Amino acid sequence: MNIIRTIRAMTSWSERLRRESVIIGFVPTMGALHDGHRALIQAARRRCDALVVSIFVNQAQFGPREDLTRYPRPIAKDRALCREEGVDVCFEPTADVMYPEGFQTVVTLPEIARRWEGEARPHHFPGVATVVTKLFGMVRPHLALFGQKDYQQAALVRQLVKDLNLGVEIEVRPTVREADGLAMSSRNVYLNADERMVAPWLSRALRTGKQAIEGGMKDGAAIERSMRKAIEQAPAIHVEYLAVCNPDSLEPLSSVTHRAVILGAIRIGSIRLIDNLLVNAPARKSRARR
């Protein structure tokens, strides 16, 4: 496995392979790799000839009071996972390389970033959109893979690629979960034993909402109430949002008649967790004759 740190080396590696019609897959990460990342890497490995994983803790997507400095950085372990999974290049740009003096460009998607994570973390999505555009420029992949766990991020990246004609296919892979339903996340390491115990209630609440929809409940507000009621049983959880939304626009649905995404964010102490589930409303029954 090559470890590449400079943009020039990364781009010339990719350009050479592209001239040889090699299909390049890309999994951008902030490191602290877990089985969710592993699943992305494996899926990319199956679809591509050459595979790049980037590890870059992107300060631009953290707010001033967020967890940038304590974000986990187990680089040796991350590289070992990449090697195990047959990654060709581990791309590890430094902050200086990514954001040199004079850097100022910002990429924003005002509609898709307006609600939910965008509202809770106003720096987040401009930071994500900008770094993804940059990484795609450096790595020049044919295909890039993102996890469904960050649903709004994946939706934003899809729209970004379409809007800026970046020419990269985006594949979003299902969330990988612990046995008790907790969505895997690099931030789960922050949870102490008590917090870890209650954390799966987020996914339980989402499942409550999913089951309500599958059972025929259509009213968005009622579905949200059922989820809040479910999670109220858990101690020490502060709900930021639990919402039933259009899976493309992420706007809340007053009535769930087709596909929906249920988005949730909670805080346990100082730790913020997000999760989501896609759901299909049951097919409408044919109307009884009058």
Added chain:
Amino acid sequence: MNIIRTIRAMTSWSERLRRESVIIGFVPTMGALHDGHRALIQAARRRCDALVVSIFVNQAQFGPREDLTRYPRPIAKDRALCREEGVDVCFEPTADVMYPEGFQTVVTLPEIARRWEGEARPHHFPGVATVVTKLFGMVRPHLALFGQKDYQQAALVRQLVKDLNLGVEIEVRPTVREADGLAMSSRNVYLNADERMVAPWLSRALRTGKQAIEGGMKDGAAIERSMRKAIEQAPAIHVEYLAVCNPDSLEPLSSVTHRAVILGAIRIGSIRLIDNLLVNAPARKSRARR
């Protein structure tokens, strides 16, 4: 010459040539081509194997009260010029292709766009940065050429390409002028005979500033006053700005000791004209011994 209207056709043309290591040059335009564009195209022709000119009147870079609808669109004449100059592809995307429903991404460069044209036309540079990013994604050139006449735009594009790692070399070519010094611009066709008579006073004022600097004047404010005094002689001109600036940051210089760019914008009736000159301060004389 190919006329291409779709993104897919444009990108696959370029990708095929890139795989064959053909060097692709690109001159993005809003049409209404004049000898300034011709000089860009000729310079590109000399440096590249394959040459794309785009013609797209980009509504995103016009303000709500600007001249979008009356902007000249002499497409047959433009294509003839491209054919004459050996252009390989005339890329003519429509507004629907460029900005389909749901489009929302905006690329901004807050520092370089803060002053001058960015202040006078707040929609302008986000529109330029966004469309240039998109066009580079569609055309995938190795080299793109811009005219010095739009100095701030060229500076913005350079920074954009660097910041987003777009991997396109930017070449800025000197402004082409009419015999009386007026910088060529598609907007010059708006000038009636009287307005056309006074229009060259903008370039005369800039030359006054240049000569003052070359003559040893260092004080930025004094140089600006000399330019204002020069242009006061012309009737019917409203000066928007005449400024001596750092050629990279575009911040005004209080003292001109090295390179500078003199930027100017005027209005004649409803027509806005801009121009600029690069200038080198004379080398500092060695100090007399005391």
